[in-house]
Amino acid sequence: MSAAPVLELHGLTKRYGAITANAGVSLAVRAGARHALIGPNGAGKSTLFAMVAGSLPVTAGAISFLGEDITRLPRHARVARGLTATFQHSSLFASGTAADNVALAVQRRLGLSARLARPADRFADIDTAVGEQLRAVGLDRRRDTPVHSLSHGERRQLEVALALATRPRLLLLDEPTAGMSPSESDRFVALIGSLPEDMTILIVEHDMNVVFRLATHLTVLHLGSLLADGRPEEIRQRRDVQAAYLGDGAGEDLFTEPSTSRAGAA
Numbered sequence: 348m349s350a351a352p353v354l355e356l357h358g359l360t361k362r363y364g365a366i367t368a369n370a371g372v373s374l375a376v377r378a379g380a381r382h383a384l385i386g387p388n389g390a391g392k393s394t395l396f397a398m399v400a401g402s403l404p405v406t407a408g409a410i411s412f413l414g415e416d417i418t419r420l421p422r423h424a425r426v427a428r429g430l431t432a433t434f435q436h437s438s439l440f441a442s443g444t445a446a447d448n449v450a451l452a453v454q455r456r457l458g459l460s461a462r463l464a465r466p467a468d469r470f471a472d473i474d475t476a477v478g479e480q481l482r483a484v485g486l487d488r489r490r491d492t493p494v495h496s497l498s499h500g501e502r503r504q505l506e507v508a509l510a511l512a513t514r515p516r517l518l519l520l521d522e523p524t525a526g527m528s529p530s531e532s533d534r535f536v537a538l539i540g541s542l543p544e545d546m547t548i549l550i551v552e553h554d555m556n557v558v559f560r561l562a563t564h565l566t567v568l569h570l571g572s573l574l575a576d577g578r579p580e581e582i583r584q585r586r587d588v589q590a591a592y593l594g595d596g597a598g599e600d601l602f603t604e605p606s607t608s609r610a611g612a613a
């Protein structure tokens with residue numbers, strides 16, 4: 348696997364006064380990877396994620412995306428370049444329908460060029476794009492359902508549709524399955540599995556079942572620093588990684604059980 352890196356972090360550091368949330372984290376996310384960022388509570392995953400997404404300024408270090416230094420670019424400029432994040436906290440317009448929400452995201456992407464098109468063409472384009480994005484996340488039948496009537500899992504699916512509407516090269520997902528039922532989480536894994544192979548995905552995830560079913564590469568953070576980085580089979584064996592999780596109340600069995608068989612464990 349020698350695909351070029353899409354994203355490179357060089358010594359990324361975030362300090363809040365005396366607290367160091369991330370201490371000099373360097374890593375590369377390769378094209379087409381399903382790259383999972385894991386680690387016990389407080390390891391610095393969300394902080395690192397927010398710096399990459401552009402919602403939190405870095406204290407030190409650099410972020411390079413497709414070979415360009417984006418360390419100081421605002422979030423919308425990162426989205427325009429193909430780096431889009433969904434968040435732990437819902438950013439949906441609750442009284443609108445699923446389709447309304449996707450339409451807003453599509454309109455934002457079409458931006459200025461859409462103003463030049465004839466209105467009729469523009470509405471048809473938006474409508475087609477909305478249909479495509481909803482189908483991509485398995486929500487086509489919920490098109491006209493208001494967001495407040497969607498289940499928690501469906502809202503998370505819709506957030507992915509909004510992110511897809513920006514045509515990301517790199518999609519960032521922060522704990523997408525948090526709060527999901529096992530069946531919602533299964534559906535979400537299938538959704539991620541169905542995304543185009545050339546779309547690179549960086550995912551922060553607590554659920555090891557989800558991690559080991561999706562990830563082609565793992566980075567483990569612990570106490571703000573990089574503890575391990577490599578293929579999932581290698582990381583699973585590492586005693587230092589298991590030990591880091593033991594302090595979190597999670598067991599080493601998280602890493603020793605083959606976790607592709609949730610159904611078999613039930």
Ligand SMILES: Nc1ncnc2c1ncn2[C@@H]1O[C@H](COP(=O)(O)OP(=O)(O)OP(=O)(O)O)[C@@H](O)[C@H]1O
Binds near residue numbers: 386391392
């Ligand atoms: N705004 C802030 N001010 C002060 N300290 C913060 C702030 N945000 C995060 N921290 C601290 O930085 C460290 C890393 O936090 P972060 O939220 O990135 O961890 P995490 O790995 O995402 O944890 P979790 O698994 O609980 O989501 C923690 O010690 C946290 O308390």
Ligand SMILES: [Mg+2]
Binds near residue numbers: 392393394
């Ligand atoms: Mg977090």
